[in-house]
Amino acid sequence: MREALRAYRMTMAIGFRAAPWRATFQLVTGMVMALVPVVLAYGAKLVVDAAMEHDPALALWAAGLLAGVVAVSLVNVFYYCDCVFGVIERAQAYAERRLMVLLGGVDGLAHHERPEYLDQVQRIREESRSLGTMVNATAGMVRSLVSLAATGVLLGRVHPALLALPLVSVVSIVIGRRARDLDVTAQEVTTEPERLRRHLFDVATSASAGKELRVFGLTGELRARHDEVAGRVVAERNRATWRGAVLGAVDALVVAAAYVAAIAFVLLLAVRGHAGPGDVVLAIGLAAQLTWIVSTAVSYGTSLMHVLKLARRLVWLEDYAEAEAYVPARPAPVPNRLREGIEVRDVSFGYPDTGGKVLDRLSLRLPAGKVVALVGENGAGKTTLVKMLCDFYRPDAGQILVDGTPLADFPVEEWRSRLSAAFQDHVPFEFTAREAVGVADLRRVDDDAAVLAGLERAGASGVLTALPNGLDTQLGKSWDGGVDLSGGQWQRLALGRGLMRTDPLLVVFDEPTAALDPQTEHAMFERFAAAARSGARQGTVTLLVSHRFSTVRMADLIVVLSRGRVLEQGSHAELMEHGGLYAELYDLQSRAYR
Numbered sequence: 001m002r003e004a005l006r007a008y009r010m011t012m013a014i015g016f017r018a019a020p021w022r023a024t025f026q027l028v029t030g031m032v033m034a035l036v037p038v039v040l041a042y043g044a045k046l047v048v049d050a051a052m053e054h055d056p057a058l059a060l061w062a063a064g065l066l067a068g069v070v071a072v073s074l075v076n077v078f079y080y081c082d083c084v085f086g087v088i089e090r091a092q093a094y095a096e097r098r099l100m101v102l103l104g105g106v107d108g109l110a111h112h113e114r115p116e117y118l119d120q121v122q123r124i125r126e127e128s129r130s131l132g133t134m135v136n137a138t139a140g141m142v143r144s145l146v147s148l149a150a151t152g153v154l155l156g157r158v159h160p161a162l163l164a165l166p167l168v169s170v171v172s173i174v175i176g177r178r179a180r181d182l183d184v185t186a187q188e189v190t191t192e193p194e195r196l197r198r199h200l201f202d203v204a205t206s207a208s209a210g211k212e213l214r215v216f217g218l219t220g221e222l223r224a225r226h227d228e229v230a231g232r233v234v235a236e237r238n239r240a241t242w243r244g245a246v247l248g249a250v251d252a253l254v255v256a257a258a259y260v261a262a263i264a265f266v267l268l269l270a271v272r273g274h275a276g277p278g279d280v281v282l283a284i285g286l287a288a289q290l291t292w293i294v295s296t297a298v299s300y301g302t303s304l305m306h307v308l309k310l311a312r313r314l315v316w317l318e319d320y321a322e323a324e325a326y327v328p329a330r331p332a333p334v335p336n337r338l339r340e341g342i343e344v345r346d347v348s349f350g351y352p353d354t355g356g357k358v359l360d361r362l363s364l365r366l367p368a369g370k371v372v373a374l375v376g377e378n379g380a381g382k383t384t385l386v387k388m389l390c391d392f393y394r395p396d397a398g399q400i401l402v403d404g405t406p407l408a409d410f411p412v413e414e415w416r417s418r419l420s421a422a423f424q425d426h427v428p429f430e431f432t433a434r435e436a437v438g439v440a441d442l443r444r445v446d447d448d449a450a451v452l453a454g455l456e457r458a459g460a461s462g463v464l465t466a467l468p469n470g471l472d473t474q475l476g477k478s479w480d481g482g483v484d485l486s487g488g489q490w491q492r493l494a495l496g497r498g499l500m501r502t503d504p505l506l507v508v509f510d511e512p513t514a515a516l517d518p519q520t521e522h523a524m525f526e527r528f529a530a531a532a533r534s535g536a537r538q539g540t541v542t543l544l545v546s547h548r549f550s551t552v553r554m555a556d557l558i559v560v561l562s563r564g565r566v567l568e569q570g571s572h573a574e575l576m577e578h579g580g581l582y583a584e585l586y587d588l589q590s591r592a593y594r
């Protein structure tokens with residue numbers, strides 16, 4: 001219950017922070033709107049009473065009341081609608097901003113990599129717009145409840161037994177909620193198949209997959225899998241919709257029976273002289289509206305419950321982000337330059353809930369100012385070690401020391417501000433070419449000289465010659481005047497980003513050139529090494545991860561990882577002389593290229 005309240009407060013705060021005046025005004029105008037139909041029904045009763053009693057003063061008063069209420073209602077509806085759209089639009093943008101901060105700013109990466117988190121994250125991303133509708137759902141509920149209360153008071157004045165009519169609404173609300181629950185449950189249980197369906201659709205329609213699909217003749221297979229999984233999703237969701245429709249029909253029958261019974265009862269009262277004609281008109285008017293009021297209440301109530309369910313995921317995300325946020329107990333400043341280097345001491349690590357150690361008491365020294373190459377078979381743990389050095393995950397045992405200070409003592413942001421990296425799965429930022437590189441160092445994002453220097457260090461200046469407006473070229477075909485780049489060109493821009501910062505302590509290249517031919521990769525790694533050696537004054541460690549032994553032979557230190565441990569390490573010459581796995585694989589690869 002406390003968690004539900006917290007979730008509710010959080011989503012209401014989204015609306016009130018995004019549009020405080022409009023949100024308040026929506027609640028107020030909502031209440032006015034709630035009273036309008038009730039007052040109109042009462043005005044109709046007064047008109048009938050005045051006619052029956054030949055009372056012109058009362059008739060005039062009732063007519064004035066009706067005219068006034070209609071006028072107020074017209075103006076009120078206008079402002080109410082303006083508030084509804086104003087609040088929803090602003091709140092949706094605010095909620096998306098909040099999600100971007102939470103999802104993109106979480107210290108670790110687990111929410112992007114672990115299936116049990118991915119489902120949560122997907123639902124939040126998919127329905128992020130609903131997070132902005134809590135004020136609307138609440139305003140709708142308040143409106144319905146005020147209408148219901150006012151209707152109850154007037155019906156009670158005709159005869160207390162008529163109060164049973166609003167009580168029928170409770171049954172209706174329960175049935176409506178059950179129907180909504182069925183729907184929400186169906187959405188939940190189909191989250192993973194739905195993710196699979198989208199993945200299959202994306203693969204089957206993406207340009208990058210086009211070649212393999214054709215060569216392997218996979219289009220039919222993917223379509224069949226897509227149909228199967230889509231069928232499962234649709235069947236489950238349809239089942240829920242049908243069961244919801246049956247419940248809706250039962251609901252309608254109950255409400256209709258109650259309505260007929262109430263009218264019959266008031267007519268009986270009138271025949272026996274216990275109620276006047278005005279009361280009959282009032283009861284018929286109110287009972288007719290009651291169905292609408294109740295269905296509005298059910299609709300807003302269920303949408304409130306739906307948003308609340310989503311809001312609980314937001315609470316989960318907030319808690320997760322908070323739990324992942326790491327503040328060192330004794331924060332230490334990140335050194336300006338490295339003197340000794342980075343030491344990985346006895347580090348063990350396994351991904352949560354997967355069992356097994358990926359890094360197993362791994363010890364390694366990355367000397368200051370040196371170029372270190374990390375090689376090893378697939379799954380040896382190279383990228384995992386890179387993630388630990390970037391502080392995306394923390395060791396289960398052992399520690400990483402930077403010039404003798406535990407990495408864990410550095411505030412995460414500070415350490416990351418002294419890193420630079422290029423990964424195999426680089427981001428194609430569809431900004432201008434200048435920004436696509438400059439984002440690596442936001443302080444100098446508009447500094448052409450700095451951007452060009454980064455590209456030059458990466459050997460990527462050639463990309464600019466293919467761009468019609470040089471650094472000003474908008475990248476990405478989907479934008480006006482935008483230019484599409486080849487995979488290799490995007491990759492080179494990513495390398496430029498990796499070499500844009502001038503003061504990193506650690507630069508990581510995790511197979512960023514895997515798609516390039518060995519000669520180009522070799523030339524590029526030579527450049528990275530040259531850039532690294534020019535930054536040796538501040539002790540920058542450059543870490544290259546590659547599968548190509550010939551391109552890493554120029555590294556000062558080559559580390560061979562196997563099953564999460566260091567198998568061999570040394571310079572190329574030392575490792576060749578040692579005659580171990582490195583020498584064997586090096587010979588194998590060079591024979592293959594001869």
Ligand SMILES: Nc1ncnc2c1ncn2[C@@H]1O[C@H](COP(=O)(O)OP(=O)(O)OP(=O)(O)O)[C@@H](O)[C@H]1O
Binds near residue numbers: 113358377378381
């Ligand atoms: N997010 C993750 N969750 C669970 N297990 C993971 C995750 N990432 C990697 N692993 C597992 O950890 C092991 C090491 O993976 P890692 O990516 O570090 O290897 P690698 O040496 O970089 O391999 P490659 O050369 O193929 O890139 C593998 O068995 C992999 O399946």
